[in-house]
Each structure stands twice: as structure tokens, then as C-alpha cells.
Amino acid sequence: MIVGLVLAALLSMSVPDITLADLERRFAAGSDTVFVVNFWATWCAPCVAELPAFDHLARTSRSYGRPVKVLLVSLDAHRDRSTTLEPFVRKRAYACEVVRLNETSPHLWIDRVDPAWQGSIPATWIVARDRRVLHEREFTRRELIDTVKSFLSRSPR
Amino acid sequence: MTTTIGRIGIVLALVLCACSMMMAQNPIAPEGVKIGDNAPEFVLKNVDGAVIGPRTFAAAKGLIIVFTCNHCPFSVKYEDRIIALQREFAAKGFPLIAVNPNDTIVSPEDSYSKMQKRAADKAFPFPYLFDETQVVAQRYGARRTPHAYVLLRTRTGWTVEYIGAIDDNADNAAEATQYFVADAVNALLKGTKPAQPMTKAIGCTIKWKKG
Numbered sequence: 001m002i003v004g005l006v007l008a009a010l011l012s013m014s015v016p017d018i019t020l021a022d023l024e025r026r027f028a029a030g031s032d033t034v035f036v037v038n039f040w041a042t043w044c045a046p047c048v049a050e051l052p053a054f055d056h057l058a059r060t061s062r063s064y065g066r067p068v069k070v071l072l073v074s075l076d077a078h079r080d081r082s083t084t085l086e087p088f089v090r091k092r093a094y095a096c097e098v099v100r101l102n103e104t105s106p107h108l109w110i111d112r113v114d115p116a117w118q119g120s121i122p123a124t125w126i127v128a129r130d131r132r133v134l135h136e137r138e139f140t141r142r143e144l145i146d147t148v149k150s151f152l153s154r155s156p157r
Numbered sequence: 158m159t160t161t162i163g164r165i166g167i168v169l170a171l172v173l174c175a176c177s178m179m180m181a182q183n184p185i186a187p188e189g190v191k192i193g194d195n196a197p198e199f200v201l202k203n204v205d206g207a208v209i210g211p212r213t214f215a216a217a218k219g220l221i222i223v224f225t226c227n228h229c230p231f232s233v234k235y236e237d238r239i240i241a242l243q244r245e246f247a248a249k250g251f252p253l254i255a256v257n258p259n260d261t262i263v264s265p266e267d268s269y270s271k272m273q274k275r276a277a278d279k280a281f282p283f284p285y286l287f288d289e290t291q292v293v294a295q296r297y298g299a300r301r302t303p304h305a306y307v308l309l310r311t312r313t314g315w316t317v318e319y320i321g322a323i324d325d326n327a328d329n330a331a332e333a334t335q336y337f338v339a340d341a342v343n344a345l346l347k348g349t350k351p352a353q354p355m356t357k358a359i360g361c362t363i364k365w366k367k368g
Contacts, residue, residue: 119359122362
């Protein structure tokens with residue numbers, strides 16, 4: 001069913017909503033997968049600038065010796081979905097799954113991701129079964145690959 | 158006499174040296190201020206050319222300081238709410254100071270001349286200061302725009318009483334259910350402490366100088 005939803009989303013290039021609880025379920029289901037979750041928004045220029053690095057990571061995700069799943073989690077507002085977010089996603093056609101975070105009260109949910117997160121974006125959350133790291137920073141392609149490799153080396157299956 | 162002066166000179170030189178070494182090791186607390194800390198004093202250039210800071214507000218009971226900027230869409234979403242805070246609370250003794258901490262090479266939209274234009278276009282009823290060296294943002298530990306601080310006057314200066322978001326809905330002011338800055342100021346006006354002294358929000362990173 002999840003595969004079906006993902007396929008449907010890819011085909012229509014619509015951007016479905018996701019909650020943090022949904023994300024946690026995805027993490028739990030993909031027990032061997034390392035999730036690279038990038039929090040971004042179309043209005044955030046440095047976020048948009050680093051998206052190609054995540055696209056590259058997704059396109060090369062089979063070369064890490066372990067499943068790597070790149071998930072772009074947009075923080076765009078609900079009302080900007082069809083006018084801004086979905087046209088942007090269609091145009092860029094990245095190899096990453098794109099979802100929109102459906103949470104209110106950021107003063108509560110930011111801490112649920114990581115209490116150390118100050119709330120600025122871009123922010124990238126690398127999640128494995130045994131370990132989670134939140135990077136509140138921008139990445140170049142090289143830095144992103146090195147960070148993911150370093151995470152994998154310290155996170156044996 | 159000369160020896161005494163010489164000794165004082167040496168002692169002073171040593172003290173100055175020690176101070177500058179300490180400063181070199183820890184120029185600024187990277188985590189910034191915490192609730193209850195003394196708020197750092199500063200003076201910065203306003204869009205009208207005046208050099209002002211917290212001390213300028215001699216009669217204020219407290220201050221609202223908002224790190225914000227021109228370019229960040231979240232800051233733009235909050236502009237009218239920042240204006241409303243000034244309109245409501247300046248008269249009650251808590252004037253607002255907006256501070257733009259962004260490096261203008263990284264973010265040309267946030268240059269001093271563009272700040273002047275934005276302040277004029279929106280008729281900002283508060284000072285809009287340029288933190289050109291970014292020292293004020295670093296001392297306060299501001300991490301994003303907008304990032305609000307509420308200070309309370311003490312006998313000798315100011316204490317930090319609130320750090321965080323303006324309210325709980327950036328996208329739609331009408332749908333906000335919690336007004337953190339307003340609630341904090343109202344609590345302080347009543348002589349109590351803010352119920353939620355720290356909150357988080359999504360925002361743009363501060364554009365720090367590179368290299």
C-alpha cells in the first residue's frame with residue numbers, strides 16, 4: 001500500500017502530507033534503511049540551493065552498501081501546496097520523494113525532532129534504527145556525501 | 158613616584174593582556190544568553206542614521222528585541238505583527254527594536270540601504286538597526302529570523318525574560334492560538350514571569366559572514 005501511494009505520488013507529482021508520527025512509522029518499517037530527511041521550503045533560498053545535492057544522493061543511493069532513503073520534507077504552508085510547492089516539484093523532477101509536513105505548533109514539534117534544533121532551515125535529519133543526528137546547516141554535494149558516509153561508518157547494521 | 162606609576166602601568170598592562178587573552182579564547186558565548194541572564198548592552202546604527210541601543214530607552218520598563226531582516230519570507234510574514242507589537246506595547250513601556258544581523262554579501266537584500274527602503278515603505282514605527290559586525294546577534298545567540306527576545310529593566314541593566322517565537326502560526330496570524338511575545342510582556346507588566354519563557358519556531362538561518 002505504501003508502495004502504491006509512493007507510485008501514485010510520483011506519477012501525479014502531487015506532494016502528499018506527512019506527520020511526524022507517519023515519519024516515525026516509516027522509520028520503524030524500514031529497519032535496515034538509513035533515512036536522510038531534509039527539512040526545506042520553496043521560500044528558503046539556501047534550502048533550494050542545496051536540493052541538487054540531495055537529488056544526487058538519491059540517484060547514487062545504491063552505492064552506499066546499505067539502503068539509503070532520501071526524503072524531502074517541505075515546510076511550505078498548506079495554501080501554497082498547489083500554487084507553489086507542486087509546480088516547483090514538477091519542474092525540478094528530483095529523484096527524491098517529496099512530502100509536506102502537516103504539523104501545527106512548531107514550538108512543540110521542533111523539539112520532537114531534536115531538542116537541539118533551533119528551528120532554522122535547511123536542516124537535515126539522518127535517522128537509522130540505532131542513531132539519529134540533526135544537522136542544522138547547509139550542505140554542498142561533497143559535504144552531504146561525506147556526512148552520510150561518516151554516519152554509515154559509525155552506524156553498523 | 159615614577160616607580161609606582163611604572164608598577165601600575167605594568168599591572169594594568171598585565172590585566173589588559175589577560176583580558177584580551179580571555180576574550181580571544183572566548184570572544185562570545187556561542188550559545189548566547191539564557192533566561193535570567195543580564196542582557197548585553199549594544200549600540201547600532203538605525204535606518205535614520207542615529208546610533209542607538211537599549212540604553213536609549215531610558216524610561217522603558219523593558220524591551221522587545223526582534224532579530225529580523227528584509228529577505229526572509231518568515232520575517233516578511235511577521236512584519237505586520239511586529240508593527241502591531243510596537244503599537245500595543247511601546248505605550249505600555251515595552252518598546253520594540255528590530256535588528257538585522259545578516260551579512261549583506263551573502264544576502265544583498267538585507268543591505269543598509271534596502272533596510273532604509275523597507276522601513277520607509279512599511280513605515281516601521283520602531284528602530285530598525287543594522288548589526289553589521291553580527292556581534293549583537295552572536296551575543297544574544299540569535300539563530301534565525303525572526304527571533305524575539307523580551308528584556309526587563311533591572312536596577313543596573315536588563316534581564317532576559319523571553320526568547321523565541323512571536324506566536325505559534327507563522328503562515329496565518331488569524332490562526333495563531335498562542336501569542337508568546339505579547340503574553341510574555343503582559344506577564345512582566347503584571348509583575349509575573351512569562352509562563353512559556355522559551356519557544357521555538359521555523360525561520361531563516363542568520364546569514365553569517367563567510368571565511
